[in-house]
Amino acid sequence: MVDRPADVGTPRRWARDTLPLYAAAVTVTVLVLAPLAAPGYALLYDMVFVPRQPLTWDLVAPAQSLPRAVPMDALVSLVTQFVPGWLVQRSVLVGAVLLAAVGAGRLVPTDRRAVRLFAAVAYAWTPYLAERLLIGQWGLLLAYAALPWLVRAALDLRAGRPGALARVVLAAAPAAITPTGGLIALGVVVLLVPQRRIPGRPLTRPVLLSAKRAREMKYAVAGLTLLNAPWVVAALVTGAGGSSDPAGVAAFAARAENWAGPLVALAGTGGIWNAQATPGSRGAPLVPLATLVLLVLAGVGVGLLRRRLPAGTTLRLGVLAGAGYLLAALGVLPGGDAVLRWAVVHLPGAGLLRDGQKFLAPYALLLVVCAALGAERLVNRIDREVAGVVLAGLLLLPVAVLPDLAFGGAGRVRPVSYPAEWRTVAGIIEEEPGEVLSLPLNAYRAYPWNSGRVVLDPAPRYLPGTVLTDDTLRVGDVAVAGENPRVREMRRAMAEDRPVWTTGVRWVLVQHQVSGDLPAGTLDGLALIHQGPFLSLYRNPTIVPGPEASGPARLAVVVALGVALLVVMTAIFSALHRRATAW
Amino acid sequence: MRRALTLVVSGLVAALLGILALGGLSAAATATDEEAATEAKNVSEAAKRNGKQDPYAPEVYGNR
Structure with a gap:
């Protein structure tokens, strides 16, 4: 975001400026993800990785549920055909924390190394990152990590720097693997890239150049739209409909983490709805004070940011951050919850807004960048020795306030191994593919081999074919209804004490040592194929096995996915054909 | 000064x-798994005592 000095790229300057930044980023990454050095899979809430995720139609284009993991699941399935799942999990988590730190450090328009280090540590050690890690939403962490790189590329594009268009697409690609990340990336490009044209200006060289720039801006918006196309098309063709249960608005609204209330929790980039995904330290009574320190620093630094960025850019970043904060707070604002309840019922896709805290990422980035510049202003006014002490204190502040993010959230992100019989059961089903029902009907499980940590049922990602699991989300005493009509049919059959074979499901997987009961008669008429300590597999003899049908709707999703991949490949080739850039 | x-x-x-x-x-x-399990058990028992849903019951996505 700042003009590059003449010795940029030289080994000496790299060692002086860039190396400490990467060293800090590596240190933070090691501190946060140290438990991942052990073998196995970290299974926590929404984070499910398996050795080799099958490339099934239901993961590429879910026919009966909302595309919350489109195209994320398809990409993981694709990659794990060649790379083991444990390596993919480590790559995305390490990449997310490392790139978040480096990206934030590089984004700050300053020449002071310590200020960059503060930004790097502060952005990679936020309550936002901690809470989304502890709820297992790694796709969102990738979007969070991509954000500073995307902002930088978007500002470069706006400034007409060569190669910026390809960098915008490449930085947005990891964000767009989830609908939320894709929307945030689109918002960044739509807000930051366009430049006003001056009417009546003569056709001089700068104007012609700006015509080229305008064309690149249109390409950038089009590229981002195409990156979002897979989940948009999947949402249009799914049989789950576009509306969500309005009970989810209150259940997933921002939550107060201490005495200061939800708005202050959000101001400190925390406030996720789930108390179990919130680090214990967030409840400390002095946490709002640390938030206040950050806000004051950011307030002091905003003027410096305005002076160092092109005119209007800070305002646009402010609008982006403000919109993110507003979306996060909507569920707890007077009248906001009613608006959201109406929207999730009547506006297709508005269910995305229920868990609004996830939209805080742009706010977190602007807060950190401004706070870093605020620190710079502060230390410019004091002696060199005192400045060093103050900067050291500021570097320690994020860790001191949130120490339990370290070591995988104090041991919550800890790898385990799947029992061997999961592979046995997957092998049996692979030989005779068909629809699988996972029982007991619960979306989340707590396995004894996973130290009782709550995790999304791994069956849909471990087993080949369409796996039906409960999609009702229980938040405390509130049950937020799912959208899958096929699961509703299963639930109805079990409520009426009908055997599940009557629903036409091919396989029934019963998981033992987890909570939940099976109604009497559920398994009547099924043939037991595998019986183990953790799993039993039953076959419905009345159903003939056959391959899953694709259909034009699912093919449309595949086409959208192919187009998105083509856009990314084009950006990669374009970037490779240019001379090496500073990043 | x-x-x-x-x-x-x-x-x-x-x-x-x-x-x-x-x-x-x-x-x-x-932090060890045993400590985490003990803490989870304490939270679960406290929730039961207060007549609230156990936040660590696996069918529960989370508690506010």
Whole structure:
């Protein structure tokens, strides 16, 4: 975001400026993800990785549920055909924390190394990152990590720097693997890239150049739209409909983490709805004070940011951050919850807004960048020795306030191994593919081999074919209804004490040592194929096995996915054909 | 005098933050599965005593 000095790229300057930044980023990454050095899979809430995720139609284009993991699941399935799942999990988590730190450090328009280090540590050690890690939403962490790189590329594009268009697409690609990340990336490009044209200006060289720039801006918006196309098309063709249960608005609204209330929790980039995904330290009574320190620093630094960025850019970043904060707070604002309840019922896709805290990422980035510049202003006014002490204190502040993010959230992100019989059961089903029902009907499980940590049922990602699991989300005493009509049919059959074979499901997987009961008669008429300590597999003899049908709707999703991949490949080739850039 | 005072105060604050950070990191590093299980059990029992849903019951996505 700042003009590059003449010795940029030289080994000496790299060692002086860039190396400490990467060293800090590596240190933070090691501190946060140290438990991942052990073998196995970290299974926590929404984070499910398996050795080799099958490339099934239901993961590429879910026919009966909302595309919350489109195209994320398809990409993981694709990659794990060649790379083991444990390596993919480590790559995305390490990449997310490392790139978040480096990206934030590089984004700050300053020449002071310590200020960059503060930004790097502060952005990679936020309550936002901690809470989304502890709820297992790694796709969102990738979007969070991509954000500073995307902002930088978007500002470069706006400034007409060569190669910026390809960098915008490449930085947005990891964000767009989830609908939320894709929307945030689109918002960044739509807000930051366009430049006003001056009417009546003569056709001089700068104007012609700006015509080229305008064309690149249109390409950038089009590229981002195409990156979002897979989940948009999947949402249009799914049989789950576009509306969500309005009970989810209150259940997933921002939550107060201490005495200061939800708005202050959000101001400190925390406030996720789930108390179990919130680090214990967030409840400390002095946490709002640390938030206040950050806000004051950011307030002091905003003027410096305005002076160092092109005119209007800070305002646009402010609008982006403000919109993110507003979306996060909507569920707890007077009248906001009613608006959201109406929207999730009547506006297709508005269910995305229920868990609004996830939209805080742009706010977190602007807060950190401004706070870093605020620190710079502060230390410019004091002696060199005192400045060093103050900067050291500021570097320690994020860790001191949130120490339990370290070591995988104090041991919550800890790898385990799947029992061997999961592979046995997957092998049996692979030989005779068909629809699988996972029982007991619960979306989340707590396995004894996973130290009782709550995790999304791994069956849909471990087993080949369409796996039906409960999609009702229980938040405390509130049950937020799912959208899958096929699961509703299963639930109805079990409520009426009908055997599940009557629903036409091919396989029934019963998981033992987890909570939940099976109604009497559920398994009547099924043939037991595998019986183990953790799993039993039953076959419905009345159903003939056959391959899953694709259909034009699912093919449309595949086409959208192919187009998105083509856009990314084009950006990669374009970037490779240019001379090496500073990043 | 003013400079020395600023240095002492900022030094003390930085030292305090350092102690908090290092202490917290040590606690996080030494957290074991057994401790987590005990804590979860305590939370579950407290929830039951208060007539609330057990937040660690696996069918529950989470508690507010």
